Amino acid sequence: MVTKETINELKCPVSILLQLIGGKWKPIILYVLRSNKRRFGEISARIPTISRKVLTEQLKELERDGLIERKQFKEIPPRVEYSLTEFGKSLAPVLNEMEKWGNENFLKNQ
Template sequence: MIKKNIHQPEEKCALQEILGVIGGKWSMSIIYALFTGKKRFSELERLIPNISTRMLVKELKNMEANGIVIREVFATVPPTVEYTLTTKGEKLEPIINELHKWGVEYVI
């Protein structure tokens, strides 16, 4: 009888959930940009080439809803909006840095 490597459904589900939070095309680039501290929306647009305004808004809303970033609005004219990583988001730094190293070694 051949034994198959069967993954537990809970593990598979957790991986799918993680990718739902940080698996978007631009998510890791946004998180990476926020590792150095607070950024205004316009700064993020400049730091992440080729991302559309609409997509940046969508990704930031998703990450805010998932507790990865905090959106802070200041009562100025025009309104100033800053984004920063939560503690949960900051914990992604070593993981994303390792993925970056892996990409440099094996992909680029």
């Protein structure tokens, strides 16, 4: 029984967003990149609980989905910088509300 109220993953705006940033790590990665470009090692150091394998995978997906940009320099040792695309930056209000909620509800006195 499909009524107009049924959640359709292709049309529900929340589902659509979750398909892009629904992973366990993606919002945090985007949050780390929100104001600066970062090298791979910097992101890894800022999110020490994510393994490099998974970080690589998540970055690839975010790049594939147009949310971040990967710039590789032809240097030795290699240097790679990740940054938000304009599309990625459009998520700022979402991430800001997430941050705000976390701060208001758990981090008041820290």
